[in-house]
Amino acid sequence: MAANTAFVIVGAGLAGAKAAEALREEGFDGPVVLLGDEPERPYERPPLSKGYLMGQDERDKLYVHPSQWYAEHDVDLRLGVTVTGVDPAGHEVLLADGGRLGYAKLLLTTGSSPRPLPVPGADLDGVHYLRRIPDSDRIKHTLESATRVAVIGGGWIGLETAAAARAAGAEVTLLESAPLPLLGVLGREVAQIFANLHTDHGVDLRSGVQVAEITGYGGRAGGVLLADGSRVEADAVIVGVGITPNTGLAAAAGLDVANGVRVDAGLRSSHPDIYAAGDVANAFHPRLGKHIRVEHWANALHQPPAAARAMLGQDVSYDRMPYFYTDQYDLGMEYTGYVEPGGYDQVVFRGRTDTREFIAFWLADGRVLAGMNVNVWDVTDPIDAIVTSGRRIDPARLTDADVPLTELLALADGRQER
Structure with missing residues (x-):
């Protein structure tokens, strides 16, 4: 391979795989090298x-592509390869085995890592974090025999693993430092619905608590000690207290890093030949007028192809609204939009929250910032249209199930007032 001709992608997860796919779909016929530090080919x-x-x-079902796809599309997939550095001036990436790989364009899809719990006992056997396939395998195996599980952290990972533990028949205690799970993400009105969901399914939810220590016997976790002196006995502990973007390579290379690799709307970093996408990218969002970092599956699916097009010299402005989903017990949910903590002034509901079949809308100054459909399906497109329009919509019409979602934009702004 000639030096400095390849498009190199560092990070062989969903984001890296979709970028490689997009390069080929866009007609790029030069070398594409996809580097991953895991032994598994890209998976979701x-x-x-x-x-x-x-x-x-x-x-x-986890894998992004069949195993033969990479060879068939002439993508040089290298697994179990650790990248130790990036040399922007020399247009090279440095490998753990001492090798160097030249690039013409470089895309960082290095993702993120679970945030460690900074308390004594966090390194005991039986303390689980969830990010990779072996993590899920270990938790799955643990749930086959565990009778008592403590889950630390009431974010999406914490709630989903708590639901899985309950489905496996374990007693579950969910420990959350905030007054409610998902409070910073959803606000009090909707966070309370998720809290009720878990308590209705038998979870012992303890909010507003601080973990002081994970206790154990013989090197294995046996429970959690809280700051108030109370103890939670557990056969296993699952920690989900957030993730941290993997910015080490970018920072060491002198790129602009702040809550991720800062990139423009075309996913270009502070170096013109280096791009970033997925969890690690803190990207300027044209519709929102600010940099945001999105940690969800849909962003890893859609943002890297935009970066690939930008690497090929196309005029790209990635402005898709964030989307995520969850499945917990009998609740399925999709969320479209973006709301910062405390960034809304009203939440309104269409449907019934008591039966958990509804759509929630977050508003600020009459404009819909986000919408969430819970056990209501085939409505993400009109919700996305409402959110992206930036138009003012009468809350009474948002809550009126007799007004189709597809008609709300026609009733927006001045037309609804005349």
């Missing part, structure tokens, strides 16, 4: 805390 992570963890999805 949401099933690790959902269907795969619960034994509903087979392992083969």
Whole structure:
């Protein structure tokens, strides 16, 4: 391979695989090298805390492409390869085995890592984090025999693993430092619905608590000590207290890093030949007028192809609204939009929250910032249209199930007032 002719992608997860796919679909016929530090070919992570963890999805369903796809599309997939550095001036990546790989364009899809719990005992056997296939396998195996599980952290991973543990028959104690799970993500009105969901399914939810220590016997976790002196006995502990973007390579290379690799709307970093996408990218969002970092599956699916097009010299402005989903017990949910903590002034509901069949809308100054459909399906397109329009919509019409979602934009702004 000639030096400095390849398009190199560092990070062989969903984001890296979709970028490689897009390069070929866009007609790029030069060398494409996809580097991953895991032994597995690119796979999707949401099933690790959902269907795969619960034994509903087979392992083969995790993978982004069939194993032969990479060779068939002339993508040089190198697994078990650790990248130790990036040399922007020399247009090279440095490998752990001492090798160097030249690039013409470089895309960082290095993802993120679970945030460690900074308390004594966090390194005991039986303390689990969830990010990779072996993590999910270990938790799945643990749930086959555990009778008491403590889950630390009331975010999406914590709630989904708590639901999986309950489905496996374990007693579950969910420990959350905030007054409610998902409070910073959804706000009090909707966070309370998810809290009720878990308590209705038998979870011992303890909010507003601080973990002081993970206790154990013989090197194995046996429970959790809280700051108030109370103890939670557990056969296993699952920690889900957030993730941290893997920015080490970018920072060491002198790129602009702040809550991720800062990139423009075309996913270009502070170096013109280096791009970033997925969890690790703190990207400027044209519709929102600010940099945001999105940690969800849909972003890893759609943002890297935009980066690939930008690497090929196309005029790209990635402005898709964030989207994520969850499945917990009998609740399925999709969320479209973006709301910062405390960034809304009203939440309105269409449907019934008591039966958990509804759509929630977050508004600020009459404009819909986000919408969430819970056990209501085939509505993401009109919700996305409402959110992206930036138009003012009468809350009374948002809540009126007799007004089709597809008609709300026609009733927006001045037309609804005349």
